[in-house]
Structure formats: structure tokens, C-alpha cells
Amino acid sequence: MTAKRRAAHYVLATLLLATPFVLLTSSLKNPGKLNAFDRAVLAVASPLQRAVAWVVDGVGDAWHHYVWLVDVQKENDELRRANERLRHELGTAARKASEAEGLEALVELRERVPPPTIGARVVAVGLSPAFRVSRVVLDRGDGEVAPGMPVVAGEGVVGRIQRVYGGYADVTLAVDPQSSIDVVLPRTTSRGVLKGLGGDNAYTAKIEYLLKGEEVKDDDPVVTSGLGGVFPKDLAVGRVKRIVKTEYGLYQEVEVKPAVDFSRLTRVLVLLAPPPPPDPGAKTKKAPEQAFGLSPYR
């Protein structure tokens, strides 16, 4: 190729370079404007890009949803373990919260109840054939508590200590047929004696010697009267569940649902002395004997 011909080629190339320069100047003036050729190019390029993107996305989805399952399985196992651990922690936290609530109620009760008290933990329960708690065993024994001492929980009356053996004490529940507690209905101030029914299906008791004329209603609260010489006054016993008035007889039958859920008892208070009797000559009487620094109930 001659030098003249080569130079001509370079001149032509330079002239060609002027074309995009002119196009560029024009496009800079109207940046958004597309000519027919541009639109044709885009019409060809867009479907191609869309098709490629579709294929790539499809392959990616298939990879992530069907092939890359090793990590999913591993992650699943980890999540399951974490879930079990969290459930366990949640259960523990709920149990602790429930215990804290019970303890709080006991502390409140302790401040409210006049006689000295001692805390006790329920270490065992006796179950009826229908899986109802018929008695509870406390971790307080000889020298700490004595038979006949009242036992209360945050919610209300539990029962009385039936016997003490070694380091343990059996409690007769308020719903036991052997139990007998002097109670009062604060709304009507009517008195009666609460006796356990010992039913297999539910924890219930009945109020005996409640006169027919007393206007008792469902859900009326029942509290201790403090007159039996065992329980202090105004401890919650339960609520009226059912009232039966017969045509004959002096008294009405009133069923009571106890305030305490005996199946969930964990901590209780044992009242170490009877409530102070409203005896004006009490000052002249001899003080009760002290045992281990505590005043045992007699």
C-alpha cells in the first residue's frame, strides 16, 4: 500500500470520527431523544436481555430452591434446636415467674396475718383415684410445726396440719371431709361452717348451718370469720358456687369453690399461733410457751 493511499485511509477514518462527534453534540442538546435507529437497536437488545435475565433467574431459583438444600437442612436443624432451647427457657421463665408471684402473695399475706408464720415448701402430694390432690406434704417437721396449725397460701386458706413425722408434715385440705372451718360471707355477714366434700371431680366444700333466710348469691366471697380460734379473720376461703334451698329444714346448702388451686401449690405459710382472741383479760394470763424461739400452736 502506498503512503498516499494509507494517508487517504487515515483521512477517511478521521472524517468518520466526525460523525459520532456530530451525533454526540446533537444528543447532548436533546439527551432523552431517540431516533428510529436507536429504537430499533433497543427493540432487538431488550428481548435478548430479558431472555437472558429470565434464564439466569430461573437457574438461580432452581439452584436455591432445589439444589442448595444442604444449607437449608442444616439451618433447619439449627433452628429446631434453637426453638427447643427457647421453649425450655420460656417454660423455666414462666415457672419462675409463677413462683415469684406466689412468693409475693405469701409475703403480702405474711404482713397481713397477725400471728408468727413459717414458710414451707410442698414436697409431695397425695392423689385421689381421680388424680385430685387429697393431701399435701410440707418440708417442715418436728420442732417446727405441730398438728392443728393452719396452713395458708397467697390465694387463701389451704387447710390444717394433720400430723407431723420427722422433717415432714401432712396437711388436711380445706376440701377434705374431715376439715371444718368457721367462715363468714362478708356481703351478708352470715356465718357458717365450711366442710369439705371430698369429691373426685372437683375441689369443693359446703357451708353448713347457714340459715335459709340469708340472701346468698352465686360468686359471693367466703372468708374466715376468725371465731373458730384457728384461722385469723378475713382470709379468703373461696367463692359461692351453687345454692340449694329445700322446702324443709332450717338451713340452705351452699357449695363453695376454694380460692386455692391445690394442684398448683408449691409454697405455703404455716401459722404458728392462733389469732389473738378478743379477750379483755388476756394480759393477766400466762404467756404461751416458746419452742425453738417460735410459739407453737396448741
Added chain:
Amino acid sequence: MRVAVHVLLAFLWTVLLGALWRLTPFELAAPDVALLYALFLGASSRGKVWEATLGAIVIGYLADVVGGAPPGLGAFVLGLLCVLVRMLSSRLLLRGALLTAVLSFVAAAAAGVATWAIRAAGGVGVGPLSRELAVALGSALLTAFLSPIVFRASRGVDARFARTQREREALREGYLL
């Protein structure tokens, strides 16, 4: 015909890479395949430099339209680079992956700077120079990394258009004639 095939391949590469590049972790910088084809055309033009320049301009224009740049910007830069590489290759033997990568890196960086300068001069919105330079350098590195593959594929295309056996063998051995 040979130049037209390269233009078509450059267009397809640009379209495919544009669709696939979003899957890679490189967000801003992308290899400039159009530039590699323009370089190849410049380095392998057989006497008729205007033919290669025309091909580079068309490649640049298509890349502008597909990439959303002002039409003519890439065309002008790639056409200019094509002429410069043609002048350079008449004095240097361009052979081997390393030399190809170095040439591509320098050319891509220069194209990046030139593009930034033209945009700035034309009043088109540009970012800060430091950021633009970082993107241009990243793009130049990726372009250099891809260049041996594109050049090898382009030599394969050229070998099909070779007129003699000697020319074909030279292209297969990696010479740019």
C-alpha cells in the same frame, strides 16, 4: 464482512454482559467488552484503517444505545482509540495474554478519562473526579482481565476469514496481523 461479524459479536457480548453483570458482586465497575472489540479491530486491521474505525464507531454507538449513554459518546471514544491502536500496532508486535491485558488496561483507563472529560465538557452530569477515576480503574482492571479471552475468540473468528493458510496459522499462534 469480517468487521460486521465482529460488530455483531460485540453487540451480543454487550447485551449479554449487561444482563449477567448484575449477578456479580461488582456494582459499579463492569468490563468494557465493546472497547476490547474496538481495540481488536484497530490492532488487526489489514491496511484499511477506515474500515476498522467504522466498525469501532458502530460498536461504540450500539453500546451507547444499549447502555443508556449519550449516543455518539462511546462511538467517538472507541473510534479514536481504534485509530490510535492501529497506529501503535504498526510499530509494536502485539502478542501474548500479558501484553494484550496491559494494552487493554491502558486503553480502558484512557477511555474512561476521555469519557469523563467529554461529559464534563458537554455539561452532562458527572460525579466527583476521584469516584469516576476509581470506577474507571476498576472497569479497566476487569476489561484487562477479560481481554485475552475476547482477543482469542476474535482471532478465532479472523482465522475463519483468513485468505491463506499462513495467515490462518499465524492467527492461531496468537499474532495479530
